[in-house]
Amino acid sequence: MEKVLSDKRIITLYVLPGLLxxxxxxxxxxxxxxxxxxxxxxxIGAKEFIGLENYKxxxxxxxxxxxxxxxxxxxxxSALSLIIYLLISIVLAGKIKGADFFRKIYLIPMLLASVAIxxxxxxxxxxxxxxxxxxxxxxxxxxPPSWLADPKIVLYAIFIPILWQYxxxxxxxxxxxxxxxxxSLIEAARIDGATAWQIALKIKIPLIMNVxxxxxxxxxxxxxxxxxxxYVMTDGGPNGASEVMASYMYHKAxxxxxxxxxxxxxxxxLVICLVVTWLIRKLTAAKEEITY
Numbered sequence: 001m002e003k004v005l006s007d008k009r010i011i012t013l014y015v016l017p018g019l020l021x022x023x024x025x026x027x028x029x030x031x032x033x034x035x036x037x038x039x040x041x042x043x044i045g046a047k048e049f050i051g052l053e054n055y056k057x058x059x060x061x062x063x064x065x066x067x068x069x070x071x072x073x074x075x076x077x078s079a080l081s082l083i084i085y086l087l088i089s090i091v092l093a094g095k096i097k098g099a100d101f102f103r104k105i106y107l108i109p110m111l112l113a114s115v116a117i118x119x120x121x122x123x124x125x126x127x128x129x130x131x132x133x134x135x136x137x138x139x140x141x142x143x144p145p146s147w148l149a150d151p152k153i154v155l156y157a158i159f160i161p162i163l164w165q166y167x168x169x170x171x172x173x174x175x176x177x178x179x180x181x182x183x184s185l186i187e188a189a190r191i192d193g194a195t196a197w198q199i200a201l202k203i204k205i206p207l208i209m210n211v212x213x214x215x216x217x218x219x220x221x222x223x224x225x226x227x228x229x230x231y232v233m234t235d236g237g238p239n240g241a242s243e244v245m246a247s248y249m250y251h252k253a254x255x256x257x258x259x260x261x262x263x264x265x266x267x268x269x270l271v272i273c274l275v276v277t278w279l280i281r282k283l284t285a286a287k288e289e290i291t292y
Contacts, residue, residue, distance in 0.1 A: 030270065036263035043259040054264035063240060064265065067248040068272075070155055074162065074244065075223035075276075081163045082170060082215055089174030090200050103175065110168035118232035121161040122148075148234055151241035158242055162229055166222075170215055177208040213284045220280060221273045245269050 037054050039047040058064055088106070092099045109117065124131050125147040133144040147157040181204060189199050205212070227246035230236065236243035236251065243251075245265065253262025 030267075033263045033270070034267045036260055037267050039260040039263075041260045042257040043253070044257075047260075050260070054261050055268070057261065058264050058268060063243070064245070064248060066240065067243045067245045070242065071224050071226070071244045071246075073155070074159060074226060075220045077159050078163065078166075078219040078223040079216055081167075082212070082219055085167060085170040086174050086205070086212070088167075089171050089178055090204060092171070093175055093178035093204075094196070103171070106171050107168040109165050110172075112165075114165070114228040115232055117161055117165050118229050122233060125157060149238055151238055154234060154238065154242045158230055158233055161233075162223075162226065165229065166219075170219070173211060173215060174208065177211040178204055181207050213280075216284070217277055217280050221277055224273050224276065225269060245272075 036047075038049060038051060040050045040053075041047040092103050112120075123129075125133075127133060127144070127146045127149070130147075132147070133141075136144040145153060148154050185203055185207075186199060189203055194202070225246050226244060227250065230242055230244055231247055231250070234242045236247045246269065249262050249265040249269065252265060253259050256262075
């Protein structure tokens, strides 16, 4: 009995520092954000308690729902892009020439800072000297679009570098998972006459399904709270056409000096991320029950 108690004390001793860090760096700021959302505060002067007024205003804020739509659209594109990353990983995990070289090429964007990526794509999208419009001009396009100035296409133009930025991250995850599949299973399927497509669909993908579920959550939740590259490239413009929830929160809090409203947006964004994560886990769990 004393040994069990001693073991529990040792376990607590080892767990406690990490637990305190998690509480101090994650849970305390979350509680503070929810608390500030109940205040009217410019970030400098005294706080004024106004209850749920910021949250009520948030629900009626058309601009917030517009930014929420943009964030969900990015989340959908990110989730769909996982299909492309998975297919690339399946090809790279196979016995093809130059797989190691291509794997390193895909990892390069992952090594770059978001600001560097934003500056690179600003040059690509430049309306007169950009590589993209120069290429379109060589194919006879007389009036190429202003990619980051046209409200109709700016959001989709920004999606491309965002998805490119994280391609290497998800490809690396899928590649590692595929490499952990026993080669004996693949060889047995080949002996039975299975094609490469059948092996991918019937063996490889089902065996890494848990990894795929994790990447779906990472991609969707990460997209909902995405900020940095959009901030550098367009700052939410033109006229809010590329504004997302995180950038809207930043503008309200640090430019509008309305930290109470900005905190309400931040806490609401957290709630949305938690709900979406729960829904994804429920849907994937239901799918797993149906499959088995």
